[in-house]
Amino acid sequence: MTREGSTAQTVNILIVAQAGRLSYEAVLFAASLQAQGEDRFRLIVAEPVPGPLWESDPRIRQPEVRALLKDLGAEIRPFEAQYFGGSYPYGNKIEALRVLPEGEPFVFFDTDTLILDRLSRVPFDFDRPTASMRREGTWPQIELYGPGYTQTWKALYDRFGLDFDSSLDLDWPDEYWQRYLYFNAGFFFYKCPKMFGDLFLGYALSVRDDPPAELVCQSLEPWLDQVVLPLVIHRLGGGRNMVPTGLLDGEVSCHYRVLPLLYAREADRVVEVLEAVTAPNRIKKVLKEYDAFKRMIYQGRGQKVRALFDRDDLPRREQAIRNKIKREGFWMR
Structure with a gap:
């Protein structure tokens, strides 16, 4: 567990930037992180490179943006999209985990995030992953004669041999969306990007390429990453609210989405x-x-x-x- 004032190892912060809006959001993220005067957190910007899964060059195009990111303390690392690319750019956050060193703790943030205070205020327990609880009940969308929440989510847990019952929040009633483990993927963390990324990728490809029959009424666009993220976190021993409420998505960071x-x-x-x-x-x-x-x-x-x-x-x-x-x-x- 990392606590303020400890001599814990450096933590890698990962964001993904590419041509267009995300490159400017990355500058804003880096500027807000640097403004807090942190020295424990190292910012790594993952950048997709051209390949068959991109119709156009996805790299950051403006040299002044690249130069400013480096001046703000960011290291830009390229990665190749092998599974998602332009057809599902949200998959960048899954494939980009490959740029991080195996066995080192990390925190992923969406680029549309503002850092408001020192991240060292957050007592990360990297053995117990979690993700953003600032979300709405966007998935699944229940159809009148289709599978309900329990049937839909349980099919996914069964697919990967996970214990469904232990994932439930029994403070909420049956067939209400908050009873089921569900996150926004605006941030997540763990002790090892390879362990997390291998599960994230494997689960995502399984659901994308061969969805359980119970998902017949459900769209996975753009929800695929948020559908499988709870499964990954549950498999790795994490869950809801593994950091104190009010810090991430609160006093320390803000996932603003758009200005x-x-x-x-x-x-x-x-x-x-x-x-x-x-x-x-x-x-x-x-x-x-x-x-x-x-x-x-x-x-x-x-x-x-x-x-x-x-x-x-x-x-x-x-x-x-x-x-x-x-x-x-x-x-x-």
Whole structure:
């Protein structure tokens, strides 16, 4: 277990960046991480390289973005997409785990994450993996005459010889989505990327290529990574809330998804950190090349979005927030 103030080994932070929006999000992530003055966490940016599974070159194209990432302390490591690529870019987070050293603890973050405080505040127990609990009941989508939650999830646990009953949260009623182990894949961690990645890849390919019959009504696009992630975590002895609540997806990190959602719903502290870490000229010069960042952060559109919402009385569903922003003409990504 890693605790603040200990002499624990360096922890690898992994994000994936490629051409377009993700490369600018990676700059923002790196700038926010560096701003916290950490020395225990090493940032590695995995970058897909051209290959038969990509229609176009997926690499970061702007030399100024590459240079700034390195200046912010990131190491860019290439990887080849062997199984997913352009047909399922969410699979990058599965295949990118290969760039990390075997046997060293890691934390994966989606690039659309802002680091708000020192990650050393988080008492990671790398023997017991978990992932983000900031999620909605997006999968499975139950059809009237199709399999229910229990039948659907149990088929997956049975496929891989996992104990289904021990994964349930009995505080929630049968056939309610929160009873079943389900995460957002915005972050996850473990003591070894090879062990985690081998399971993640094997489970994902099995479900993609030969889904259980009980998934007949279910879409795996874009949910495949979040469908198999609970199975991986359960297999490795992890589960819900393996770190104290309120740190990741709270005081220490924010998975904002897209900037309009950040301005609409996140706490004042998140906006303060965002605008502070993007203010230096070397950061601004690069980020303003991306239109959404330029307009949201530097031209004030984000503050207009923020004025549309009461953070103490937000719509319960994210889609309602998105719809309101779109109606006002402020949606960008």
